[in-house]
Amino acid sequence: MSKETGGLDRRDIVKRIMGGRDEFLVVTGLGGAGYDCTAARGDHDLNFCMHGAMGGAPIVALGIAIAQPERRVIAVLGDGDMLMGLGSLATIMTKKPKNLSVVVLDNGHYVETGNQLTASGHGVDLAGMAKAAGFPIAFDVADPAEIDDKVEQIQSALGPVFASVKISSEQPPTVPKTRDASYMKIRFRKALLGVVPS
């Protein structure tokens, strides 16, 4: 039950993907992904962290990418989350947004609920599924020597980009962040659009 699919440090790789780039529009899925992005760039105005609607993060990111075609949009989520919304790979490819990157933090386990294996942990190839859906760029990130090149593609390649990052199933400590979706919505729209609610 505790087979490792890779050993990369999730906090390190997410920090490198965020790269201090305040202009990225970021949507995170449930569980650790929101804490990783918060650890990387703070409780940022342009982080929208989901704490429900499992499977929905890539598709919320698709909506942002359609509305904001000039901005890089990055969805960061766990492998269990991605598996719950696999249809989104097909939906994303009906629109083919060049500015969207989907980053799966793949440890092959449902770590939060007791470390049960996911389908990825059973050997299902998520990047292969993205490739079959037509993603022009879809890869695993497992070799530390390749990280710089692959991070750069996630940040700026003509997408949609799909990355399955083979992380260890260690769970780093949580960091202080809000879970209030209405607050995150309002501050995101204020920072991006200058809109305050009426």
Place this chain on the structure above:
Amino acid sequence: MAPDRNWSQEAYQVLKDNGVEIVTYVPEGGVKDLIALCDADPTMDLVSLTNESEGNCVLAGAWLGGKKGVFLMQGSGAGNCINNFGLNIAGRFPLLAIIALRGSWAEGNYWMIYQGRTMHRILEEAGFKVYEVDKVEDAAPTIEAAYKMAYNADAQVAVILSHRLTGTKEFKR
């Protein structure tokens, strides 16, 4: 009322006049003319969903990015959305869902009757304001009222279109 009054054309015009730029949908016979009218409009971006549970999520993202939209589907599709509607409730994301309801009028397929019987109450329990429309003259005004409520009040609103309006599917035996 003219017998050939076209509620789809009127509904399309209401959506266009009120700034809809994104249309998410899973196709359904009852709203096929409305989908086609939106698809023919270069100012509207259509997203054909793999599963209805994506429709509100695309529109929530579009709202974060500054665009307004509408979500079209069949009644059984609304059943697929219940968990993901939590995003709209938790975040007060505006939503107009237009649902062509199978199973409520002259239905010939018993599988459809379950959601036809329950969808109105399920959506109300989920926190939606729910309107039902079964007359041609009510369709566009109701859609306009619902849309304004969704986007002015950050509310979650459903318009259920009866098959009395959209036409029933024929089953022969």
